[in-house]
Amino acid sequence: MAVEELVGPAPKGWKYKTLGEACKDGGGDIQTGPFGSQLHASDYVPVGVPSIMPQNIGDNRIIEDGIARITPEDARRLSRYLVRRGDIVYSRRGNVERRALVGHHEDGWLCGTGCIRVRLGENGADPRYASYYLGHPVVREWIVRHAHGATMPNLNTSILAACPFLEPPLAEQRAIAHILGTLDDKIELNRKQNETLEAMARALFKAWFVDFEPVRAKMEGRWRRGENLPGLPAHLYDLFPDRLVESELGEIPEGWEVISVDTEFDITMGQSPPGSTYNDIGEGLPFYQGRADFEFRFPKRRVFCTAPTRLAKIGDTLVSVRAPVGDINMALEDCAIGRGVAAVRHKTGSRSYTYHFMSSISDVFARFDAEGTVFGSIGKKDFHSISHIKPPRDLVLTYEKLAANLDDEVEKNEQESRTLAALRDNLLPKLISGELRVKDAEAFLKERGL
Template sequence: MREGWYIWETSNLIAKDTLEIGDGYRAKNSEMGIDGLPFARAGNINNGFHFDSADVLASHSVQKAGNKISIPGDVVFTSKGTIGRFAFVKPSTPQFVYSPQLCYWRVKDATIVDPLYLYYWMQGPYFFSLVHKVKSLTTMADYVSLSDQRKMHIIAPSIHEQKKIAGILSAYDDLIENNTRRIAILEEMARMLYQEWFVNFRFPGHENVNMVESPLGMIPEGWDVVKLGDVCSITMGQSPSSQFYNVEGDGLPFHQGVTDFGKLFPSDRVYCTYDGRVAHPGDILFSVRAPVGRINIANKKIVIGRGISAICSKSGHQRFMFQLLKDKFQEEDIIGNGSIFKAVTKEEINGVELIYPNEEMIIAFEDSVISLLLDVENLLKRNANLRYTRDLLLPRLISGEIDVSSWVEDSPVEEVVDKGEELAMAAVGAQVEPMRPIDTKSLTWHSLWDQ
């Protein structure tokens, strides 16, 4: 350990009122309601907070939760079942109540421990080794008790260097967050244009087009109702024997279902040395087992298992078909006439009825959205590069392997990212794909501490 770094027992920090480690409120079903605070469980913690589907602790019960209500600066840790998800409570994070699946580490004296440094330190290999030791002591489901957490320790440099380390790593997360916002805006623009043209039928020149009857209701004259199998080639996945699977990267990436689906492209974790059924770059990946209808795009040749089908437009209009399917399957597990499916066959997919416009309208739409979709793809790639570099830097920064004493605090984000790439490449002796120049004029920078 480098000179000037310290090891603090969490028990001592708690005794000195520097740190509080707590768990969640054990709510009764009768305490749930409609108005109140989100009751956060492990499922609501995944690369941030997601409260859309969270239960709500009723207003009249919130006061019973006491200090088990979030405060900005809390580091959230999933400690039961799904171990090792983290989130940081920002001032902009909606206030919520912790469930027993979560623990919080709350810094009470930020002159000793920087909350954001603590958030990143807990994601490092040393903390995970501590967690692994204690969770392996029980034969029950994975669980890290409060008593065990209060016997752990924290490794940290001076508060000044803690802030520098947190600032370096948060620069990456800030940029990822801003890019993610831009992606959401671009995707919404493409979705709204599709809705306007092909759902509301307010496409360019619609005033001069008659509406005619069809099996799916009134549609513009010259459009048709087709089955998905009429306009697309569909390949149903088939799972090879597990003897062909590996995680070392041998063969082609293998995707059995939606586990590794991303925002647009899947991430590769398992590989297969037997080709079997494959999807080609640009194919639409469509889940055929619960959740039915989740969609990604293959960005390379992959082997597909029985939970996925690959869909390719026979006329080459993949961008239009992607938007059409995203609109058609907005609600997962609903297909065709609105019936709920937990799995679908090739015949059922082939038979899905679609309102299909004329060729001229499809081309006009694709020309209108191509720049939006390319921007989305580029931003997703940029985020992947940022995460890769951040994940290379994190263990080296929080261990002191990379000296930050010469770093200037509050440097512009782009300077931090550029320097971080240089350090990451030097640390691993490998080439990290260079980042494209960042147009700061087109971005609104948001610190993790922004309101």
């Protein structure tokens, strides 16, 4: 039976087959993760072998943050479900078009309940090429269209096995994967650099405004006027007091105050415009409704609005005010915000201080998540009334000057990653279909210094 030519006619020397046939030819297979009866919620542990769940599947990568774990004993018991480098993992329900390529770091993790594992086999297609092929817009649409379910798409091994798969000669597969992988590797490097930069700014905020390390250093005689303390230049000495005093929030530096958030921050609660004002063609302002619109550090464009009712400015911190409450991001551009988002900015205009302050009160936001009857939320009155510690204005501005340099680098990396992602998404379907051949693509990237 002929296989559908899903991404166009096969170039000479290329061949269509089903994904199931490609796996079988290479000695691999397609397999679901363990059933719920094999692994219960009570089996998960704080430390152990990571278990890949649908929420851990990003766009061709596995997201480790918050991943569930199982004991080594359970991993041995469920050894047939462990993933290997080169496997591709799908979610069985919901966002079934997303897939993640298993790398060296994830080798030996569990393909968790709710996931499906695709294994091309040692003698089969190049796994990285296969992962890019499965990311072709037409292939993604095919998978969604064939997934069962009236209210939520459901994927199974039979559907994936029937997916048309275009297989070039192995050398060309590897060349295509190398070109697209070069772009993804740079994006991943930028992502890791941004994580490091943000961690530096967050650590500095915590040391100054949460743990009061400079104050404690002065109290204990570890820092004296005119001397440097690790991480603290001598000229900052006079910005910190040398005593802690009692307050309703515990010990705080002498001279600092406990006040409500709205005293120090301008807060704009989002409001959703009429549905008729939305579009996906770029008219109006980018519109962000909630957490789902957030990317790693900057919001991801999805919807635009021609008649916004509430606005956020470039550099405002965007806070999710509906479940999960307290997820944060920073606006890369002027945008419209819906009722699931609030825009916040310190009255000094300090964007970095605002961002890291909002991150530092995650435990407060978590309480509103837990108290929701159906789902967590925080209203204007409760948001405004959150108590916090007010440091001196000069200290806020000093922190801002240091942290803003780090945030500028984050923004630069993010902008570059967006450009690289757009280039990758433009090249991918042309390379996968054979419309653009490898040598032409290599010349194209060389002209751009990549």
